[in-house]
Amino acid sequence: MSAPRFIPGHEPPARGxxxxxxFAAQGLELLVEEREGVLSIPKGAAVPELAQAGHFxxxxxxxxxxxxxxxxxxxPPAGMQLMAARGLFQKVDEVLLAVAGRSLAIAExxxxxxxxGRDGTPTELVxxxxxxxxxxxxxxxxxxxxxxxIVLITRGDTMLLARSSNFPMPFFSTLAGFVEPGESLExxxxxxxxxxxxxxxxxxxxxxxxPWPFGRSLMVGYTAEYASGEVKVDGKEIVEAQWxxxxxxxxxxxxxxxxxHLIDSFIERVKGRAGPSSNS
Ligand SMILES: [Zn+2]
Numbered sequence: 001m002s003a004p005r006f007i008p009g010h011e012p013p014a015r016g017x018x019x020x021x022x023f024a025a026q027g028l029e030l031l032v033e034e035r036e037g038v039l040s041i042p043k044g045a046a047v048p049e050l051a052q053a054g055h056f057x058x059x060x061x062x063x064x065x066x067x068x069x070x071x072x073x074x075x076p077p078a079g080m081q082l083m084a085a086r087g088l089f090q091k092v093d094e095v096l097l098a099v100a101g102r103s104l105a106i107a108e109x110x111x112x113x114x115x116x117g118r119d120g121t122p123t124e125l126v127x128x129x130x131x132x133x134x135x136x137x138x139x140x141x142x143x144x145x146x147x148x149x150i151v152l153i154t155r156g157d158t159m160l161l162a163r164s165s166n167f168p169m170p171f172f173s174t175l176a177g178f179v180e181p182g183e184s185l186e187x188x189x190x191x192x193x194x195x196x197x198x199x200x201x202x203x204x205x206x207x208x209x210x211p212w213p214f215g216r217s218l219m220v221g222y223t224a225e226y227a228s229g230e231v232k233v234d235g236k237e238i239v240e241a242q243w244x245x246x247x248x249x250x251x252x253x254x255x256x257x258x259x260x261h262l263i264d265s266f267i268e269r270v271k272g273r274a275g276p277s278s279n280s
Contacts, residue, residue: 005061005095006058006059006060006065006095007058008058008102009057010056011056012064012066013064016044017044017048017051017064018043018045018051019043019045020043020063020066021041021042021043021044021060021064021065022041022042022044022047022050022068023065023066023067023068023100024047024050024068024069024070024107025070025104026070026071026082026107028084028086028214029085030082030083030088030100030103030104031070031080031082032081032082032083033046033079034080035079039083039092042080051068055106055110057102057106060095060099067107067110068110069110070082085101088100090254098211101214104214105143105144106143108143108216109132109141109143109144110132113141114132116134116137116139116141117141118137121134121137123135123141126140130142145216146178146179146217147179147217147218147220148179148212148218149176149185149192149220149222150220150258150259150262151174151175151176151189151201151221152174152223152262152263152266153174153193153199153201153224153226154223154224154226154266155225155226155243159243160199160226160231160244161174161241161242161244162197162240162242163241164238165236165239169251171250171251171252172244172252173263174259175192176192176219177191177195177237178217185220189201189222189224193224194229195234196238197232197233197238197241198230198231198233199226199227199228199230200226200227201225202225202227203223203224204223204224205222205223206220207222207223207261207262208258210257210258210261219258221261223266231243246266246270249267
């Protein structure tokens, strides 16, 4: 087994930051260098102030990584640009994408918790922890993670995919929504599906999870079977929902997303059953 390429950490090493990667984020945009169509993450030598202000997040292929908020209104240095982090999906590998996502969340936490929400006092970094703390009332502020559920609904050899009004491009995906306070993950699955497409579920089963820092959430994936009810979209979040067979798929989400993993796993299951190796 090969060693993981990214090793997370909190404590910045004593060495200089000239050769470190600096993941500078502003909202959901990341500072990138682009040379002849090839994207790269700037090194500390090119952006020394950002490197100095950065939070150590770990090492990628042995190189130190820092995450820093990119100041609003500041022009990117020559040869660099702020790029929507979602745009990285088709251009970088899974590990770099995950580190970029982590950086967005750390930069956002740093910039949005400079002051205590209780009494307005400037907060201080807590050594050895990813936290800021108010020196007056001692309230700690950690990076915010909002759990969300995402579910693939199947009925025989078909799956229910929906088109959201929020998608920038028209494509069909699994249903998803944020978990409400006081709710279990499974309850959130059942409620979201009922609200958005009007059907009841059975056999709700855990599938896997994926950090989704582009929406500052943790996506918790489920599969479920249709139980009853007629598909009726809410018309607000979901504008269209249909049952699709694996041979008749619409445009689906990009690779690397958990929505795509859910859809791909169902396709494999159906095709595996129909394949020549299947005897049952
Ligand atoms: Zn306070």
